[in-house]
Amino acid sequence: MAQLFVCQGRDEIPRWREAFTEARLIGPEQARAQAVAGDRVWVTSDLEHWSSLVTTLSQRGVILSVLSYAPNSREAFQALGAGARGYAHALSPPELLRQVETVVTHQGIWVWPELLAQVVGGAFRTLGGEAVLQEETLACLTERERAVARAVAEGLSNKAVAKQLEITERTVKAHLGAVFRKLGVRDRMQLILKLSHQEQDVL
Template sequence: MGQVTAGRPVRILLADDQPLLRAGFRMVLGTHDDLDVVAEAGDGQETVELSRRLLPDVVLMDIRMPRLDGLAATRAIVDARLPVRVLILTTFDLDEYVVGALRAGASGFLTKDVPAEDLVTAIRTVAAGEAVLAPRILKRLLTRFADALPDPAFTPPKVLGTLTEREREVLVQVARGLSNAEIAVALSISETTIKTHVGHVLTKLGLRDRVQAVVLAYETGLVRPQR
């Protein structure tokens, strides 16, 4: 997915079946000059159609919607290879929704009680090509993975075999939540080199962003949550 061109507002599509909620989001986002709500959708099918036609930078996507739910709509947008990133915003932070959203290709997952400024920051982050997860959701997600992880002596899955030793080191640091700058310090190499390694990791593993890299690292047992 391409990143937003510098100097123009982030174009946003609001997808929620409740008009009052869409109005509230529009009012909050309208106070920021660098954000522009270009359209609204009341169901998943309309969201996909508007995404194809308008190519917004970010879709704020509800999960429970008529005709097509948010996860299916996200998958349709991703499968169509549109230059559109999806930020799930829902009342429900159930584990199956989180995992489903990330596997469908969403770039982030927040609950609707998120503070307004955190929502704005998340939109900017996703538009810039990164990914976001609410801290409490990430913590619960990793706890779930910890309960299902194999023994520490496990054999890494073949998919990780495509990475060089350095790339695996970088993936471990990404999974531990470190930024590129922090990884550069930890591994004593330049931040530019780290950015290149992260790009190679995402490409080789077929991942869209850092959140999916974190999930894969924990799912495969490459990294284990701290108890």
């Protein structure tokens, strides 16, 4: 049950040593040769062919976490698709790395908080999420709130929505606030992302 950090060796590693004092640093080739089932292996996404390394080791039963210096949802999915259980920022503080380690060793998935919503949402849309999303997203909205949400989802500004619906911009804000609260989104961008993956006939 070794704790291994895979790196090219050129950069000095930030705080991994602080998080896991007993961890060992090895290169990609050593990782392929030495890692066995049960080992916790950390891979940085700036490595060449990190994805195939993750795939290989995960099939062997190794518990993998990917660390990225520039986390994004696309890379997160690539990591999870390759079999990684964790995806975090490479410069995460030691206590967060230990948290990731706790999760992945207990059969869990740990994703960088800023991307968690997108990862979960993307996974949800993948399989039959449409029907459920319709109920969840639209049932709780009133007629007027739906109209505002539809306009905003087309990229219109509050002023444009107000002109289109022949109401005050202030009223648009009121309805929009209710939409945000009911749909659990923070702002209009989250709303666009949530609605843009649905069919138009729903609205």
